[in-house]
Amino acid sequence: DAKTTQPTSMDCAEGRAANLPCNHSTISGNEYVYWYRQIHSQGPQYIIHGLKNNETNEMASLIITEDRKSSTLILPHATLRDTAVYYCIVRVQRGGSNYKLTFGKGTLLTVNP
């Protein structure tokens, strides 16, 4: 699976958009970008994933650059409950023998009142 690079921490004001970047310059053509988050003392929670098109769901938007070497997770109106560690993961969706999901250190997003 391709390696990802994320900032260690970020701050965001409540009500503003939170933009979390992720670099994955060695991504392969069949690898997807997944985002998870982990609120303190809870298990990780799936947010969104995409291959090359931008994606949006009820939680967030995912913007993937045209060369697919980086992406940005956007929380359009951050709330205090969005304070969490956000993980960007790149992997194949199906196929191969690697079943596991590998989490890096992620970005600690702190939403401030």
Next chain:
Amino acid sequence: DVKVTQSSRYLVKRTGEKVFLECVQDMDHENMFWYRQDPGLGLRLIYFSYDVKMKEKGDIPEGYSVSREKKERFSLILESASTNQTSMYLCASSLFPQGAINGYTFGSGTRLTVV
């Protein structure tokens, strides 16, 4: 929504005890996983199972075993608990081997302390 339920939120056990951590999922997922999470080390895969009675070692299986007698239940067993197994244990499930359309679903975790 898929629900992954871990039987205990907090657990305190003595060194040398045999410990069972239970995980149940309610969406008929084939794949189930056990991770542990430690500060500075992130999530590490202990064991996973892709079918009933099937299991494979993850990155750190030493000191652990697993059991999957029914599709919905995946148990992690610490044969003889040691203090270095004090950790947060997370169970997850997924529909397809490499993650379902909506990825993996995790339980809330069991914080195990071995004294």
